[in-house]
Amino acid sequence: xxxxxxxxxxxxxxxxxxxxxxxxxxxxxxxxxxxxxxxxxxxxxxxxxxxxxxxxxxxxxxxxxxxxxxxxxxxxxxxxxxxxxxxxxxxxxxxxxxxxxxxxxxxxxxxxxxxxxxxxxxxxxxxxxxxxxxxxxxxxxxxxxxxxxxxxxxxxxxxxxxxxxxxxxxxxxxxxxxxxxxxxxxxxxxxxxxxxxxxxxxxxxxxxxxxxxxxxxxxxxxxxxxxxxxxxxxxxxxxxxxxxxxxxxxxxxxxxxxxxxxxxxxxxxxxxxxxxxxxxxxxxxxxxxxxxxxxxxxxxxxxxxxxxxxxxxxxxxxxxxxxxxxxxxxxxxxxxxxxxxxxxxxxxxxxxxxxxxxxxxxxxxxxxxxxxxxxxxxxxxxxxxxxxxxxxxxxxxxxxxxxxxxxxxxxxxxxxxxxxxxxxxxxx
Amino acid sequence: xxxxxxxxxxxxxxxxxxxxxxxxxxxxxxxxxxxxxxxxxxxxxxxxxxxxxxxxxxxxxxxxxxxxxxxxxxxxxxxxxxxxxxxxxxxxxxxxxxxxxxxxxxxxxxxxxxxxxxxxxxxxxxxxxxxxxxxxxxxxxxxxxxxxxxxxxxxxxxxxxxxxxxxxxxxxxxxxxxxxxxxxxxxxxxxxxxxxxxxxxxxxxxxxxxxxxxxxxxxxxxxxxxxxxxxxxxxxxxxxxxxxxxxxxxxxxxxxxxxxxxxxxxxxxxxxxxxxxxxxxxxxxxxxxxxxxxxxxxxxxxxxxxxxxxxxxxxxxxxxxxxxxxxxxxxxxxxxxxxxxxxxxxxxxxxxxxxxxxxxxxxxxxxxxxxxxxxxxxxxxxxxxxxxxxxxxxxxxxxxxxxxxxxxxxxxxxxxxxxxxxxxxxxx
Numbered sequence: 001x002x003x004x005x006x007x008x009x010x011x012x013x014x015x016x017x018x019x020x021x022x023x024x025x026x027x028x029x030x031x032x033x034x035x036x037x038x039x040x041x042x043x044x045x046x047x048x049x050x051x052x053x054x055x056x057x058x059x060x061x062x063x064x065x066x067x068x069x070x071x072x073x074x075x076x077x078x079x080x081x082x083x084x085x086x087x088x089x090x091x092x093x094x095x096x097x098x099x100x101x102x103x104x105x106x107x108x109x110x111x112x113x114x115x116x117x118x119x120x121x122x123x124x125x126x127x128x129x130x131x132x133x134x135x136x137x138x139x140x141x142x143x144x145x146x147x148x149x150x151x152x153x154x155x156x157x158x159x160x161x162x163x164x165x166x167x168x169x170x171x172x173x174x175x176x177x178x179x180x181x182x183x184x185x186x187x188x189x190x191x192x193x194x195x196x197x198x199x200x201x202x203x204x205x206x207x208x209x210x211x212x213x214x215x216x217x218x219x220x221x222x223x224x225x226x227x228x229x230x231x232x233x234x235x236x237x238x239x240x241x242x243x244x245x246x247x248x249x250x251x252x253x254x255x256x257x258x259x260x261x262x263x264x265x266x267x268x269x270x271x272x273x274x275x276x277x278x279x280x281x282x283x284x285x286x287x288x289x290x291x292x293x294x295x296x297x298x299x300x301x302x303x304x305x306x307x308x309x310x311x312x313x314x315x316x317x318x319x320x321x322x323x324x325x326x327x328x329x330x331x332x333x334x335x336x337x338x339x340x341x342x343x344x345x346x347x348x349x350x351x352x353x354x355x356x357x358x359x360x361x362x363x364x365x366x367x368x369x370x371x372x373x374x375x376x377x378x379x380x381x382x383x384x385x386x387x388x389x390x391x392x393x394x395x396x397x398x399x400x401x402x403x404x405x406x407x408x409x410x411x412x413x414x415x416x417x418x419x420x421x422x423x424x425x426x427x428x
Numbered sequence: 429x430x431x432x433x434x435x436x437x438x439x440x441x442x443x444x445x446x447x448x449x450x451x452x453x454x455x456x457x458x459x460x461x462x463x464x465x466x467x468x469x470x471x472x473x474x475x476x477x478x479x480x481x482x483x484x485x486x487x488x489x490x491x492x493x494x495x496x497x498x499x500x501x502x503x504x505x506x507x508x509x510x511x512x513x514x515x516x517x518x519x520x521x522x523x524x525x526x527x528x529x530x531x532x533x534x535x536x537x538x539x540x541x542x543x544x545x546x547x548x549x550x551x552x553x554x555x556x557x558x559x560x561x562x563x564x565x566x567x568x569x570x571x572x573x574x575x576x577x578x579x580x581x582x583x584x585x586x587x588x589x590x591x592x593x594x595x596x597x598x599x600x601x602x603x604x605x606x607x608x609x610x611x612x613x614x615x616x617x618x619x620x621x622x623x624x625x626x627x628x629x630x631x632x633x634x635x636x637x638x639x640x641x642x643x644x645x646x647x648x649x650x651x652x653x654x655x656x657x658x659x660x661x662x663x664x665x666x667x668x669x670x671x672x673x674x675x676x677x678x679x680x681x682x683x684x685x686x687x688x689x690x691x692x693x694x695x696x697x698x699x700x701x702x703x704x705x706x707x708x709x710x711x712x713x714x715x716x717x718x719x720x721x722x723x724x725x726x727x728x729x730x731x732x733x734x735x736x737x738x739x740x741x742x743x744x745x746x747x748x749x750x751x752x753x754x755x756x757x758x759x760x761x762x763x764x765x766x767x768x769x770x771x772x773x774x775x776x777x778x779x780x781x782x783x784x785x786x787x788x789x790x791x792x793x794x795x796x797x798x799x800x801x802x803x804x805x806x807x808x809x810x811x812x813x814x815x816x817x818x819x820x821x822x823x824x825x826x827x828x829x830x831x832x833x834x835x836x837x838x839x840x841x842x843x844x845x846x847x848x849x850x851x852x853x854x855x856x
Contacts, residue, residue: 036839036840037566037570037837037838037839038837038838038839054482054483054484054485055482055838055840056482056835056836056837056838057482059838061614061837061838063611063614063615064614064833064837067613067614068613070616073616073617074614074616075573075574076567076570076573076574076839077574094574126840127838127840128840128841131840138465142465142504145503145504146503146504146505146522183491185495185496186489186491186492186495186502187491188498188501188502189501386835388824388827388831388833388835389835391823391827392820392823392824392835395819395820395823396816396820399816399819403816405492405816407484407814407816407817407820408484409465409466409484409489409492410465410466410483410484410487410489410555411464411465411466411504412464412483412554412555412556412559413556
């Protein structure tokens, strides 16, 4: 039996899966390595964090995605390094050889050198992050309900989101609707509508990568939902009591981080040149300098747009890069010349603000409000992997839209470990 | 303002919620205390454990259930005791006074004095239990896939369920179908169909509370699904390597416990007489001896049937007891005489075995196979709380039925802490 050329793909996100699917039906052996068993539809993760969707609605087992691709192997394992000389990927306790390597390992939160802030202000990258944040938000209302001290009660009802990019804006809008609509009649000792939701953004406007008119619209819609938007505000400290922002203390028991990202350590594995946030500076064909057989794509790659600005870490960029690399590898293996450079075609940017509003930047066309929200729904349903997920998510959105209710309001961890301090404070 | 009589209900399960709903629209103040924020539809918990449903599909926030009942208060807190003299319930750090108290605190697993077995053979009572077992089952296949040692690989592909009651039978059937159908084409180095699923039952037959003909049918259906049913088998030891059963060692990395139950500590709180499994021996009106204002219902109560056999710990018993106690309290508060004793009306028993078979005991009528499965679906959908849950669960069942797929195959915890030993063993 002839040995097929072996392509190893690290990471089963938008980029990695595009590469794997692009090599289907070719005489190429593919191995996808991920430390999680599921592909995650990250753009909807904030909906899990705010109790609108269930984890399984936005996650698909990687094995299911590649089930019909018999030359594709899936490994649930953690990569600890790469040996480019030996062409091998090092896992915890074993290694895998490759002919071509694609690194699509994504990014994580960056606290700009303040890693100690993470435990007070968790970020949103994984399903565990989302269910933890969901629990934190729901518990804050529960703690407020049984808290006799009005000052502490107010702290429990103050929610702070640091970072006014799409994730921060979406989180803020969604928490506002949760507090002011979905939970409104469920408590007897507090008024959830009195909750403060504060969005802190260092830039002079939210959604800074969008056109100014859309930023202004997003801010107005957020304010109508009751969100306090603080622009040009610098977070100086995050601790158990809340945040210090531009010299002012805001007390809050629930702070969430949506500010910075840090690329995965691929640059270190390869000893390659990276930018400030750790992204590998790749060649025009997305390969690594002096290693035409290694490619870096998605949030881990530093690629300049035609205008000379680094491409953003969003799904469409990763997907287009994945398709490009699959095509390149197919040509290379087939012995065909391939000189095309990677170029990103920006189809538009979307961000949603609450249950019936969004902003949509299609270049010349800019949409806001309900029509933008419908565009947002269409795009997100279209790209969700799996027919079942699409139907379930659409159904839950329809239900939420009609009833204003959130279906996934679950606190699942043990209570005893969760509210000891409150309960003691609450002694009569 | 006149003070309303105050009914405190501990536990928001089937029994507790029935009491609360039965007091709606009467001039009665109700407080429901639970240490979890959701009512759980426990009969479908095994479907979460075997990746067929998501937690939110079978759980509803208690606050949502009682949202329209403005005299009902919900407390997310843990009860640590009861003071019947002062008529107060003791919580962690505070207390709540009552005029009437209903204890509906359910049961937990019993390891018959071998509590050290729990960490090797988890039971299935909460959502956290279910997602942990789901993760354990899915990880066993993943570990087998990367395991070069054939002996260890076999251990990973051996699943043992201890206890052949409805939960054990349902788990065994569901794991068999997961292994032999849903996962069948997703692995490259193992054949999931080769997995061994072993159901161990000390009694001479499975579903011992059902008529013999239905037990025999259930056993046959399980065997057709590939489950090895061991009857009259005594588990003597459970440890990290598997189980010792009737003197014989069976190696397995995934053992699940569905054998015994232990009532909640209500008997200790009340200093009341209990049976062997800790259930409070209540009066014919479900009150506690010498305390006509305290009632114990559901899995925590020891109540004899007309035949003199203790009523089983199932949802219909708890629900009928809840309705009865609500009626009794309403009469008592209204000053009407109430002398009716509680009697249980058994509408029938159901257990499902896999995706298209069940057994159904309606007394004179006994159903098996597909028709019993449809009855099972109808009953479970009917009693699921919330329109949304019913639609979602029905949709997911339909999808699973047509495609043989499981939609909730998620491993969400960090890998690093999960498979260190395997990975090291797997070094080439």
